[in-house]
């Protein structure tokens with residue numbers, strides 16, 4: 693049984709052929725690549741919400757070169773540690789599926805039987821995820837209205853995505869684990885120094901979150917070296933600074949032929965309070 697629920701009425705969805713439907717006959721067809729669009733048209737604020745095709749391509753191109761592999765490896769180890777032998781994982785904000793895929797592989801290698809689901813609001817990202825990770829089930833949906841049955845997930849992971857505590861708590865089982873990956877203070881400082889006159893460190897939030905017990909934070913620090921302009925531009929387009937940057941800074945960025953920069957992440961771990 694899938695954990696998808698109808699985004700219109702909230703009833704559990706049943707699947708027949710390539711169509712998901714609820715008891716009120718709201719129906720949702722799977723796309724050719726396998727994902728299902730569970731974003732009701734009236735919940736879209738724009739025609740194509742989320743990252744656009746170019747941003748998805750940039751991120752996929754950067755991530756598949758494994759610059760962030762040390763963090764991904766740590767994430768996989770942490771998820772495998774929390775996952776029961778037979779369990780359910782939701783990747784809330786799965787993007788083009790790089791981390792979902794790595795975690796699926798790690799769970800299989802660890803001998804775990806896991807049902808893995810991913811959601812993202814960007815249809816082009818979900819399409820890419822569905823093509824590259826056949827082991828998981830992907831849906832187009834909003835993090836703020838997860839089309840996911842109450843208390844159905846053992847583990848929820850969310851990387852660089854908006855946080856929605858109420859929804860995350862609702863879909864987690866009692867004592868379910870939530871794993872958040874956030875940029876640490878000095879993440880990409882080398883990149884920021886190359887682009888900005890006054891680079892600022894990232895602000896790291898307070899660890900306390902309502903409804904969750906904090907289990908711990910693991911810091912993953914490293915350095916990456918990029919020897920070509922494409923990778924540098926792709927990385928920059930993945931950051932929140934991309935759209936806030938003026939023309940002069942963009943020109944500086946385009947002139948960079950190589951760059952060495954710090955990477956710094958925190959993998960925060962929580963347990964749902966009953």
Ligand SMILES: [Zn+2]
Pocket residue numbers: 698699700701702703714715716717718
């Ligand atoms: Zn329905």
